[in-house]
Amino acid sequence: MARLIPPGSEKKRFYTNKVFPGMVGGMIVVGFIMLLTSGIVLGWKNYHFKVTRGENKRPFEWYLGAGVCITVASIASFIVIKRADSPLMKKCSLVYIIILALATIFTLVAVITSFTLELDDMENDMKINIQDYGLGRKREETTNINTLQSEEDCCGVNYYTDWRNTKFGGRRIFAVPDTCCKTNEFGCGFKFETDDINRRGCLEVVKGSVGKRLLVVKIMGFFFLLVEVGVVVATAIIWKKYMSEW
Secondary structure (H helix, E strand, O other): OOOOOOOOOHHHHHHHHHHHHHHHHHHHHHHHHHHHHHHHHHHOOOHHHHOOOHHHHHHHHHHHHHHHHHHHHHHHHHHHHHHOOHHHHHHHHHHHHHHHHHHHHHHHHHHHHHHHOOHHHHHHHHHHHHHOOOOHHHHHHHHHHHHHHHHHOOOOOOEHHHHHHOOOOOOOOOOOOHHHEOOOOOOHHHHOOHHHEOOEOOHHHHHHHHHHHHHHHHHHHHHHHHHHHHHHHHHHHHHHHHHOOO
């Protein structure tokens, strides 16, 4: 294995051979945790996002982007500082600090947008979506609504009567999609036996689901933001004090 630094003070050796690699290793763990949590919040019941605007996924996408940057940069840097000579380690460390600073910005944006996202706008988004339910050019939207209603035992936006004011409902009082039925039998939505219809709206389900996921970004994102800022500052100090003259 190549020597990391030329002969020098024990203090320099300690910070460049122990502290810096240790922080990079710790950030690998942080990156993996961010990737795991973002994968869960984006992948679990993703039809909750698909029935609303894409903007509702932005906090999670920023959070995921930060996790990718941290993981890739930290793994690459850890390999380099264990195998490379001092000049290459110096360059790699500087690039790592820059990428980590960029990831910190991504995390900051994720946290800010998680607090500023207006969940109340989801009601209008969902009402627009159900207007085009069943149309040939809107097959994906129709599938997402069907999945939401059948999986969550809900119907419409605020209440099952929302379907009355859609193209599908045609202002008929007694007409809902079959996925609104407790049995999901073909044609049950037009038979419209009240006891067989899920009456609660899907809005409360979607808002509750997205709200819980936002809480993950708010709490974990804020915690990791503090960690990232601390590591960026610490690595910058180590680089400036012990590596810049290599």
